[in-house]
Amino acid sequence: MIKSEMPDDEAQTSWARLVRVSQSVLASVEVDLRREGFPPLAQYDALLELRRAGDKGLRPFELRQEMLLAQYSVSRLVDRLVKAGFVDRHDSEDDGRGQVLKITSSGRDLLEAMWPIYGKAIQNHFAVKLSPTDIRNLAHLMAQLDTRQPVK
Amino acid sequence: MIKSEMPDDEAQTSWARLVRVSQSVLASVEVDLRREGFPPLAQYDALLELRRAGDKGLRPFELRQEMLLAQYSVSRLVDRLVKAGFVDRHDSEDDGRGQVLKITSSGRDLLEAMWPIYGKAIQNHFAVKLSPTDIRNLAHLMAQLDTRQPVK
DNA sequence: TCAACATAGATGCATCTGCAATTATATTGA
DNA sequence: TCAATATAATTGCAGATGCATCTATGTTGA
Numbered sequence: 001m002i003k004s005e006m007p008d009d010e011a012q013t014s015w016a017r018l019v020r021v022s023q024s025v026l027a028s029v030e031v032d033l034r035r036e037g038f039p040p041l042a043q044y045d046a047l048l049e050l051r052r053a054g055d056k057g058l059r060p061f062e063l064r065q066e067m068l069l070a071q072y073s074v075s076r077l078v079d080r081l082v083k084a085g086f087v088d089r090h091d092s093e094d095d096g097r098g099q100v101l102k103i104t105s106s107g108r109d110l111l112e113a114m115w116p117i118y119g120k121a122i123q124n125h126f127a128v129k130l131s132p133t134d135i136r137n138l139a140h141l142m143a144q145l146d147t148r149q150p151v152k
Numbered sequence: 153m154i155k156s157e158m159p160d161d162e163a164q165t166s167w168a169r170l171v172r173v174s175q176s177v178l179a180s181v182e183v184d185l186r187r188e189g190f191p192p193l194a195q196y197d198a199l200l201e202l203r204r205a206g207d208k209g210l211r212p213f214e215l216r217q218e219m220l221l222a223q224y225s226v227s228r229l230v231d232r233l234v235k236a237g238f239v240d241r242h243d244s245e246d247d248g249r250g251q252v253l254k255i256t257s258s259g260r261d262l263l264e265a266m267w268p269i270y271g272k273a274i275q276n277h278f279a280v281k282l283s284p285t286d287i288r289n290l291a292h293l294m295a296q297l298d299t300r301q302p303v304k
Numbered sequence: 305t306c307a308a309c310a311t312a313g314a315t316g317c318a319t320c321t322g323c324a325a326t327t328a329t330a331t332t333g334a
Numbered sequence: 335t336c337a338a339t340a341t342a343a344t345t346g347c348a349g350a351t352g353c354a355t356c357t358a359t360g361t362t363g364a
Contacts, residue, residue, distance in 0.1 A: 006271040011279040014287045017294035018278075019193070022174040024220035025297055034322090040350095041171070061312060068176035073351075075314055080350095097312040097359040119158040126170075127163040129297050135166045138293050142169035145177055145281050186352090192320095213342065224322075227344060249329045249342040 025125050032121040038114050039084070042067075042077055047086060047111050050103040057102040059092065068146075086110055177277050184273040190266050191236070194219075194229055199238060199263050202255040209254040211244065220298075238262055 007015065030041055038044075049066050050058055058066075064074040078101060081087040086107035092098040127135065159167065182193055190196075201218050202210055210218075216226040230253060233239040238259035244250040279287065 005275055006268075007274045007279045010284065010291065011274065011287050014282075014291035014294070015274050015278050016197075017291055017298065018174055019178055020197075020220045021294040021298045022170055023178075026171055027222070030322095045168075045172075059312085068172045070179070070352075071313070072315085072353085075312095076350080079314090092312095095312075095360075099313080116158075119164075122159045122163065122167050123157055126167050126297065127159045129299065130166075130293065132162065134293055134296065135163050137289060139162070139166035139169055141282065141286055141290050141293075142166070142173040144286065145278065146169065146173045147281065182352095211342085222322080223343070224345085225320095227342095228320080231344090244342095247330075247342075251343080 028125045029118070029121040032125075033114065033117060036117050038117065039080075039110075041118075042069075042073075043081060043084075043086070044111065044114055044118060046074075046077055046081060047103055047107050050087060050101060051108060051111060055102075057100040059095075059098050059100060061098070063101065081107070180277045181270070181273040184277075185266065185269060188269045190269065191232075191262075193270075194221075194225075195233060195236075195238070196263065196266055196270060198226075198229055198233060199255055199259050202239065202253060203260060203263060207254075209252045211247075211250050211252060213250070215253065233259070 026041070033039075033041060033044075045067060046063060049063055053062075060074050060078055061071075063078070064071055067074065069077070078087060078089065082089045086104055088102045088104055089099050092100050130138065178193070185191075185193060185196075197219060198215060201215055205214075212226050212230055213223075215230070216223055219226065221229070230239060230241065234241050238256055240254045240256055241251050244252050282290065
């Protein structure tokens, strides 16, 4: 309960930069995607997870855990994906409360269409500014920060 | 124009983690602040910059450059701060198009009231998960990513 | 077995955000 | 000097987000 609980200057600087820079870089990537008429990154990410999950699909709460999003965010994200035809949603047979989500072929098409633009954006706004070692270190640092306890 | 422009697997992983984890950690911190009835982090950040700027204040576009935000985001952020009485806004004498922003004493009070909660949140969701070396490395990596070319 | 509690998911409402367009002043160059 | 262009900042509108709450099903233990 003493000041040992407070972050020191180094931690404050590091934190402030993480917040600003990651948000700024992310915004740049989103702009590149939008300029080409593509949906936001979150949709791409969700579709990626669903493609990865294969035939058995994913439950919305599993998607939520993977994406570290709030429950209502996933609910609405999935709504949009279903409405756009990129995802199939049907009731779970094991769990009466739940659903199962699967990517459609149209969803797969979107992933393929977006990747050239998205990959280029990652390259331009992110990868090109870091050495291979930096990139690996950053991945490691993020893994340490990830305690997999999504908000709410 | 060949595939050298595309990020490799390491870069993709690193990027994906950066996006998800930084957003997730940030959300956790925001939740802590809201739970105590405080305004969002962006307001705190803006006030910090204005306090740092001292008596001469800051122009909105300078604030924008510091915070790496879009222009309209700053415009509205400042609106809220002014309306809440945390910031004074008056026309610039040098530049007829512009304004000068200064933190009020009420704004300073907010910073002081928020810091115990905010600092603790940074500590709990961020600093505690990283070693001092990690923290320094992360700060350095973020500085490399920061080319200070705000979106739009 | 059934009341208490936990989990899955959706949604109304207020707020916030992004985009594009707008107003207004400043700067530049033929 | 003044038309063309650039910069500072705001705003209408549509869509996205956060919070709290709600419905429905599942699980647990006396």
